[in-house]
Amino acid sequence: MPHVAFELSVLDAIQEAAAHPSIDAVLLAVSRMGDFGFIWIAVSLAFAFFVKTRLAGISMLTSLLFGYLVCNLTMKPLFERLRPCDLVEGMSLITCPPDFSFPSGHTTSSFAAATALAVFYPRLGIPALLFAALMAFSRLYLFVHFPSDIIVGAIVGSLCAWAACTLVKHMRSQRKNY
Numbered sequence: 001m002p003h004v005a006f007e008l009s010v011l012d013a014i015q016e017a018a019a020h021p022s023i024d025a026v027l028l029a030v031s032r033m034g035d036f037g038f039i040w041i042a043v044s045l046a047f048a049f050f051v052k053t054r055l056a057g058i059s060m061l062t063s064l065l066f067g068y069l070v071c072n073l074t075m076k077p078l079f080e081r082l083r084p085c086d087l088v089e090g091m092s093l094i095t096c097p098p099d100f101s102f103p104s105g106h107t108t109s110s111f112a113a114a115t116a117l118a119v120f121y122p123r124l125g126i127p128a129l130l131f132a133a134l135m136a137f138s139r140l141y142l143f144v145h146f147p148s149d150i151i152v153g154a155i156v157g158s159l160c161a162w163a164a165c166t167l168v169k170h171m172r173s174q175r176k177n178y
Contacts, residue, residue: 004087007146011084014140015091024093027138031094034106034135037064040113047117055168056120063112063164067157071108075156076100084143092143104145104153107136111157112164119165132157 033039044064048057081102085092099105110132118125136154139145145153 003148004146007148008084008088010147011091011140011143015143018141023141027134027141028093030131030134031106031138031142034110034138037068037105037109037113040064040109043117044113053120055172056117059120059161059165059168060113060116062168063116063157063161064109066160066164067108067112068105070156070160071103071105071153072099075103075152076105081146081149084146088143094142094144097144101145102149102152103156104136104139104149106139107132107145107150107153108157108160110135111154112160113157115158115161116165119161 040060041064044057044060046057047053047060050057076099079102080100083096083101085096086101111129114125114128114132117128132154136150140147140150
């Protein structure tokens, strides 16, 4: 498949341009923060805990749930795409994850939570979206996702955030009407 060869060449170019032990350590740490959505769940719960930021926190948690349902439970099993580290041994800096590659769950959850946060707090949303992009890049750097996994993950996550924010705002307005 020509697109796989192209995407592998992009991953090779990333390695050639950026590979360095200090970058390895930083991007490995960033990627680990996204395992199981940990960092985003923690931030969402912190926002949900306080009355003033509760709507944002609930929207972030809802967007994470939507992202999980769409990405992990629907798209990954539907497409069954192997990871780059399944195709080329010895390139990944981590153990190749056992699930499918398309789309990236780390990217989906990162963009879902960061986009939802940006809806309510644009100033906080900017660094959150930059961190989401760094999280996504870490998955390329670690050789566990193809670029198209990342692109689609960012789109899916952002759409899940839009849907979650719309739903949570609608439910809040309905509650005020009673």
